[in-house]
Amino acid sequence: MSKAAKVALVIPCFNEEDVVLSLYAEISRTLFPEGITVTPVFVNDCSTDNTRQIFIDHRMTFIDLPVNLGIGGAVQAGYKYAFRNGYDIAVQMDGDGQHPPSELHKILKLITGGEADVAIGSRYLTKEGFQSSSLRRTGISYFRWLNKKLVGVTVYDSTSGYRALNRRALELVSGYYPDEYPEPEAIILYALHGLHIRETPVIMRERQGGKSSIRTYKTVYYMFKVTLGIIFLYIRLKFNGKRHLL
Amino acid sequence: MENVISYRLQIIAIAMALCFMFFIFRLIARGKLREEYSFIWITCTALLLLFSFWRNGLEVIADLLGIYYAPSLIFLGAIFAIVIFLVHLSVVNSRQHQQIKDLAQEMAILKKKLEDEEQKKGS
Numbered sequence: 001m002s003k004a005a006k007v008a009l010v011i012p013c014f015n016e017e018d019v020v021l022s023l024y025a026e027i028s029r030t031l032f033p034e035g036i037t038v039t040p041v042f043v044n045d046c047s048t049d050n051t052r053q054i055f056i057d058h059r060m061t062f063i064d065l066p067v068n069l070g071i072g073g074a075v076q077a078g079y080k081y082a083f084r085n086g087y088d089i090a091v092q093m094d095g096d097g098q099h100p101p102s103e104l105h106k107i108l109k110l111i112t113g114g115e116a117d118v119a120i121g122s123r124y125l126t127k128e129g130f131q132s133s134s135l136r137r138t139g140i141s142y143f144r145w146l147n148k149k150l151v152g153v154t155v156y157d158s159t160s161g162y163r164a165l166n167r168r169a170l171e172l173v174s175g176y177y178p179d180e181y182p183e184p185e186a187i188i189l190y191a192l193h194g195l196h197i198r199e200t201p202v203i204m205r206e207r208q209g210g211k212s213s214i215r216t217y218k219t220v221y222y223m224f225k226v227t228l229g230i231i232f233l234y235i236r237l238k239f240n241g242k243r244h245l246l
Numbered sequence: 247m248e249n250v251i252s253y254r255l256q257i258i259a260i261a262m263a264l265c266f267m268f269f270i271f272r273l274i275a276r277g278k279l280r281e282e283y284s285f286i287w288i289t290c291t292a293l294l295l296l297f298s299f300w301r302n303g304l305e306v307i308a309d310l311l312g313i314y315y316a317p318s319l320i321f322l323g324a325i326f327a328i329v330i331f332l333v334h335l336s337v338v339n340s341r342q343h344q345q346i347k348d349l350a351q352e353m354a355i356l357k358k359k360l361e362d363e364e365q366k367k368g369s
Contacts, residue, residue: 043354063354069347077351081358179347 004035005112007164008087009104010078012071013095014045020054023097030101036108041081042095045074075161076177083170091164099162103202107164116198118190119164122157125201139223143184146227150234151191156199158184169195178229181222185229192237259298267291286331 009027013020020042027040042062044052046069055062063081065074075092082090089111093099103121110119124140136159143158161183165173172193178185190197270287273279279287297303308316 063358065350065354067346067350069350073347073351076347077354080351081355084355 005037005088005108006086007032007036007038007108008078008082008085008090009038009040009093009101010043010075010082010090011040011093011095012043012045012074012078013047013051014068014071014074015047015049015051016095017047017050017054019097020051020095021058023095023101024058024060027101030104033105033108036105036112038104039087041078043074043078045069045071070180071161072177072179072182075182076173079165079170079173079177083167083174087167087170089164089166090170092161094161098204098206100203100205103162103204106200106202107162110198110200111164111166115196117166117169117195118197120155120157120160120197120199121162121202121204122155122160122199123202123204124156125199135219139219142223143226143230146230147184147187147191150230151188153187153191153197155187155197158187162202162204178233181226181229184226185233188230188233189237192234256298256301260295263291263294263298266294286334290327 011023024040027038030038032038039061042055042060044055044062044064046065046067052062052064054060063077065077069077078092079090089108091104091107093101093104099121107119107121110116124137140157140159144154144156147158148154159181163183169190172189172195173186176189178189187197267288270279270284270291274281274284304316304319308314308319311319313319313322
């Protein structure tokens with residue numbers, strides 16, 4: 001049986017007024033294993049709609065960024081908050097409802113059981129639930145190949161944002177976290193710092209509102225940017241030592 | 247190599263260089279230009295002045311370097327300087343990006359902490 005753990009559920013939100021409340025209700029309804037307390041920590045990334053007002057009206061825990069930082073900066077803010085406030089685990093969860101809270105315990109189990117420092121919820125390990133477009137899947141297998149070549153770690157769903165970090169990983173990402181499309185890059189960061197990465201199958205849903213940060217016309221830019229990010233991060237960590245990150 | 251540039255043009259060039267120098271110094275004096283950037287601009291004005299006084303300078307240097315058409319030396323030098331300076335600005339920009347991100351996150355976390363404290367006091 002797993003021991004007690006304080007879990008911060010970091011949910012970055014940019015204009016998610018349609019789904020944020022139902023997500024909050026769903027998290028509140030979800031039953032978690034004994035000893036695990038889950039606090040949703042919303043990060044308002046300068047939304048221009050009513051997202052912030054919803055947080056205030058329903059007395060939800062949220063941190064309010066004064067300028068728009070994008071997904072990487074918003075998630076890192078949540079990680080920093082979790083690390084400083086003594087949470088044992090932080091889980092990143094998308095604000096658009098793609099990541100069902102009912103699947104959370106599967107990811108948490110890897111951390112509380114001490115099997116991993118970073119646990120990633122993957123939608124490709126079993127072919128269940130929302131699988132996303134074939135173009136996106138091609139991109140993801142490319143990143144899998146790249147990660148395997150560079151750090152020898154196979155992560156099937158390297159773009160999955162549904163991941164849990166223990167305090168060791170939280171300390172690392174409080175110091176440095178990639179910016180624009182952080183997920184595939186972060187895997188390199190974890191692997192080169194000797195953190196154990198494990199994947200577990202989760203069932204994801206199709207997004208309920210908002211727009212994906214990766215739209216079709218941006219795919220080429222995305223692939224290019226992430227490839228560059230991964231390679232340069234690899235070079236920086238491998239040859240310059242870790243001091244350059246902080 | 248006489249009369250490469252007419253005297254009238256030389257006077258205009260010197261006047262322009264002095265104006266530019268005055269403009270830069272005024273910016274620095276008013277604190278609108280940080281000293282770390284002022285260095286490059288002072289060097290630029292110094293070069294401008296040098297070549298407005300030294301009339302054959304360009305030809306001489308071009309000759310030394312084996313450049314057949316002297317004015318192309320201006321373009322070479324200017325483009326090189328511009329590219330270097332742009333890279334420098336990108337570096338500065340990236341650093342500021344990082345600093346703004348850190349500040350914004352710090353501020354958001356502190357704001358949250360402050361609200362929590364106030365709530366605790368209130369209840």
